[in-house]
Amino acid sequence: MPRVAVTGGKGGTGKTTVAANTAYTLAQMGLRVLLIDADVDAPSSSRFLGVSTARVLDVMSFLPAVDPEKCTMCGLCAQACRPHALVHVEGRLPMLFPELCSGCEACKLVCPSNAITDSQKLLGWVNKAEAHGITLVEGELQPTEARSTLVLLKAMEYARSLKSERSYDMTIVDTAPGTHCNVIHAIRGADLALAVTEPTPLGVHDLELILKLTQKLQVRTAVVLNRADLPGGTPEEVERIASRHHTPIVAEIPLDPLVQSSHIQGKPVLELAPSSRAAEAFRTLAKAVLELASAGAFLA
């Protein structure tokens, strides 16, 4: 079953719009679609689809707790702790800075007296919804927590467990903006990446970054040009970068006020205005995605 990652480098280029509308279109064509929102900092797919989700899983992380009876104050735990969440002070129990802890358990592994146990901290949770023929899985980072990767990995793991229960024809992953590790986890192993961009110098600059990343990850990539006819836009620059990286532009989504209305009303464009120019572009895109992703899965 093919997996498509929707990404783009810059924030706000239309990743979620493309992911949600592509999922919706494919579901309308009769495919069973699994949509994973991997932007755990700002998961918005449910708001774009107008569905309410249920919290199905809490994401807990290891957080050390030191047993004062057993601790010999040897300091090995602090030495092993690379993010410096544990600090050794001579003759005292190790000091803990929970916000720095990555949950790696290195401290527990080195402690010679078994004095470290897991006090568990809540990092976030995983949400799920079934609507429009789509199964939506969303990771959500607890505000004030910094370590989003573990929330993302749990959401992906939960999505995999759903796939073993029931077969899906297509998985679509909506990534976070940027080129950091969460984006990599979401793109890695996909059969196709869609790089959503806009015809501005910022869109072009960040498109190049994401194309370098997908090249590094060896994931076949296609460009989606959103707001293609933006006044003052520079679509020729997008074309230049895309062709320099041998990447086709598979769809151009027009700047359509109906897309903006769809965001405000929390409905897919295809549901709100099925005969609009934007809806037509999304249908073209969905067909291209189906073809490219299946070919990608076949080649792999």
Added chain:
Amino acid sequence: MKELVVVSGKGGVGKTSIAASLAVLLSRKLKVTAADTDVDAPNLAIVLGADVRRELDVRSSEKAVVDVSKCTGCGKCVEVCKFNSITLAEGKAVVDRLACEGCGACSIVCPANAISIVQVKTGEVGVADTEYGFKLVSGHLEIGEANSGHVVTAVKWLARRKAEEEGADLLIVDGPPGIGCPVIASLAAASHALVVSEPTPAGAWNLTRIIQVINHFKIPFMLVVNKWNLSPQYTTALEAIAKQGGGELAARIPVDYTIAEAMAMRKPVVAYKPEAESSKAIAKLADIILERLS
């Protein structure tokens, strides 16, 4: 020196366009230094039409490296890795460098002492002179690296040093999208936050999330609603959310494609067309910020 950090929760709502215009306007009244801490996609230099010169490398990332001659293929490292970054291939441990967080758990459990942790380049930080008379400090993360928070901290460190050298009154920081590690690092020790949002359900939802983070660090904040006339109703909702979170309503900026035109010319909209509707709204915002800072 005051430090104003522009954040948003959701990406692409106009942080960089607004930060660039504010830096230009405020630099006419105050001594300003600007910084871009969206190290994944640093764009402030583009909008300001400036070229960044590299000043320093950030080498804070660490990665596990396997000595294959020592590896026995026991798989203990695979078991303890919380980041799914080690697999066994042909009887040897293989580290996926892009997924490895360098925590060292694998090297601790390896019975053959085959794994060491090495430092790699995380990113770069540089400085640009802008044509508007102020300096910009900008950084970027190496593609695929973790630890963007460390690059953010390095950008802020260099920006504060440059600002002190310049005798600046104000450091304006264009922050990253989201609410996680790089955002928290951007907000560290800020005196004021400016939250940019847009009037949609997703905008409202991400506004409530970023406000929780800002309030956790007890930073006073102001709200700007960008493209407010897309939905006056949602604009009212955003303002209610900000008020309830203890924030101040600073400005509404209308939909204005002059911003896109200005961007194509690599100029902040207030420098490109001061009489544009968006420029006028940002000018009012700059006056309010000036008042709050003094």
